[in-house]
Amino acid sequence: MGGCLEANDWICGEYLRTRSQELVDATAQHVGIVAVSVGIALLVSFPLALLARRRRAVAGAVLGLTTVLYTIPSLAMFALLLPVFGLSASIVVTGLVLYSLTVLVRNVLAGLESVPQEVREAARGMGYGPARLLLTVELPLALPALMAGVRIATVSAVSLTTVGAIVGHGGLGNLIYSGMDSFFKAEVLTASVICVVLAVVADVLLLGAQRLLSPWARARRRTRGTGVGRWKRSAARGVG
Amino acid sequence: MEALGGAWSWLTDGANWAGEGGVWHRLGEHVWLTAACLALACAVALPIALWLGHLGRGGALAVNLANIGRAVPTFAVLVLLSLGPLGTEGHWPTVIALVLFAVPPLLTNAYVGMRETDRDVVEAARGMGMSGWQLLRQVELPLALPMIATGVRTAAVQLVATATLAALTGGGGLGRIITAGFNTYDTAQVVAGAVLVAVLALTVEAVLAGAQRLSAPTRRRERRRHRERTPPRAPGRAPSGDRHGDDARRSVTIPNDGWGGT
Numbered sequence: 202m203g204g205c206l207e208a209n210d211w212i213c214g215e216y217l218r219t220r221s222q223e224l225v226d227a228t229a230q231h232v233g234i235v236a237v238s239v240g241i242a243l244l245v246s247f248p249l250a251l252l253a254r255r256r257r258a259v260a261g262a263v264l265g266l267t268t269v270l271y272t273i274p275s276l277a278m279f280a281l282l283l284p285v286f287g288l289s290a291s292i293v294v295t296g297l298v299l300y301s302l303t304v305l306v307r308n309v310l311a312g313l314e315s316v317p318q319e320v321r322e323a324a325r326g327m328g329y330g331p332a333r334l335l336l337t338v339e340l341p342l343a344l345p346a347l348m349a350g351v352r353i354a355t356v357s358a359v360s361l362t363t364v365g366a367i368v369g370h371g372g373l374g375n376l377i378y379s380g381m382d383s384f385f386k387a388e389v390l391t392a393s394v395i396c397v398v399l400a401v402v403a404d405v406l407l408l409g410a411q412r413l414l415s416p417w418a419r420a421r422r423r424t425r426g427t428g429v430g431r432w433k434r435s436a437a438r439g440v441g
Numbered sequence: 442m443e444a445l446g447g448a449w450s451w452l453t454d455g456a457n458w459a460g461e462g463g464v465w466h467r468l469g470e471h472v473w474l475t476a477a478c479l480a481l482a483c484a485v486a487l488p489i490a491l492w493l494g495h496l497g498r499g500g501a502l503a504v505n506l507a508n509i510g511r512a513v514p515t516f517a518v519l520v521l522l523s524l525g526p527l528g529t530e531g532h533w534p535t536v537i538a539l540v541l542f543a544v545p546p547l548l549t550n551a552y553v554g555m556r557e558t559d560r561d562v563v564e565a566a567r568g569m570g571m572s573g574w575q576l577l578r579q580v581e582l583p584l585a586l587p588m589i590a591t592g593v594r595t596a597a598v599q600l601v602a603t604a605t606l607a608a609l610t611g612g613g614g615l616g617r618i619i620t621a622g623f624n625t626y627d628t629a630q631v632v633a634g635a636v637l638v639a640v641l642a643l644t645v646e647a648v649l650a651g652a653q654r655l656s657a658p659t660r661r662r663e664r665r666r667h668r669e670r671t672p673p674r675a676p677g678r679a680p681s682g683d684r685h686g687d688d689a690r691r692s693v694t695i696p697n698d699g700w701g702g703t
Contacts, residue, residue, distance in 0.1 A: 284444030
């Protein structure tokens with residue numbers, strides 16, 4: 202029998218059946234690289250953001266440097282790290298951490314700065330020390346901005362990991378790369394689709410986590426009601 | 442350190458710059474590819490974004506498109522297109538993949554820029570009897586221009602960076618120097634290629650940032666000129682609390698003779 206593998210169809214159930222282990226392994230590598238990268242980036246971005254908040258000069262330097270890193274193309278970034286790490290997954294992880302820092306430092310900083318001064322004063326007045334203030338007051342209030350950053354960083358990392366195929370550690374990108382070399386359409390399409398699904402699932406999960414971590418936001422949204430849009434208000438003012 | 446030294450001697454070797462696969466040729470390919478894709482993406486995205494922004498519709502579309510764009514790996518799109526029926530058509534798979542990639546930031550920024558124009562100004566212009574087209578061209582577009590310019594800048598830098606990936610599917614550009622180095626286990630060449638791409642990306646970023654900054658002072662001067670000609674507060678219009686200091690901005694785009702009243 203001919204089958205879709207022989208015909209080299211884009212969509213092929215036979216491929217899914219016979220090569221499922223390969224797909225699972227690649228997906229696992231992909232998820233691992235993304236999770237480790239975003240995790241490390243989150244750990245690094247916190248002290249950087251706190252430092253940047255303390256001193257203006259540091260803020261300029263950190264934001265400038267991370268922006269410069271962001272303009273370096275992924276292929277070039279992985280290539281530049283090659284002499285440092287050799288052919289390993291660390292190259293891809295390090296590259297992704299450097300990219301994620303741009304988004305995360307900015308968002309953590311923006312989140313912390315959006316905490317109203319009165320709130321901070323009130324907490325201090327209640328006898329909160331700096332650590333307790335940060336952990337129990339400022340961080341929860343900075344959560345929406347922080348999570349927005351984590352979501353952007355994660356989704357970008359899922360798509361950028363594929364480029365890691367150039368050094369042999371691109372997760373699903375490896376399958377896309379080998380499928381390209383052998384003109385194996387089903388392999389390329391399946392890996393690409395899983396990659397997009399992965400990004401969407403990660404985004405939805407993070408959104409769910411944010412909802413769970415900030416139940417007060419939902420309560421507030423309910424009490425605030427629909428509200429009149431700014432432009433409607435200003436239009437009414439213009440008439441009156 | 443050793444690799445950097447090797448990269449330096451690779452870059453300073455004149456033989457690597459000349460000829461068919463040389464740096465100059467690849468640089469030309471890269472710049473041409475980026476510029477063409479940016480122009481195409483602008484031609485596609487900006488009219489749609491400006492029109493949607495003018496109508497005030499499609500906000501969800503603009504935002505979601507940007508998010509989806511981030512989730513789709515460009516490398517995968519490149520490979521899919523090059524394996525598809527377009528694969529035999531030379532540059533087209535690369536061009537289409539890159540245009541698809543550049544559209545979301547352009548669309549989102551232009552749309553948001555249009556929506557964030559001061560609604561008071563738009564209402565005022567409409568009250569003066571401006572038609573929809575006049576409103577779009579003379580009021581909303583000038584006010585949204587900084588946002589649109591930021592979108593173009595983002596798209597341009599991302600394009601320079603992403604055009605590198607074309608090399609993975611056999612396209613031209615500076616990425617070819619990197620992939621060629623990989624295939625021959627020549628680390629010095631790989632690092633040299635990476636440095637070239639990074640420098641080009643940073644140069645484009647610096648040039649566009651400079652251009653944006655240079656265009657800002659003229660706008661400010663223009664604003665000042667307008668303010669000097671405009672009376673501080675037009676007669677017959679009741680002052681309202683939060684509008685102080687806003688007049689200067691609105692006089693940039695609203696013709697002065699329209700402010701007398703009615």
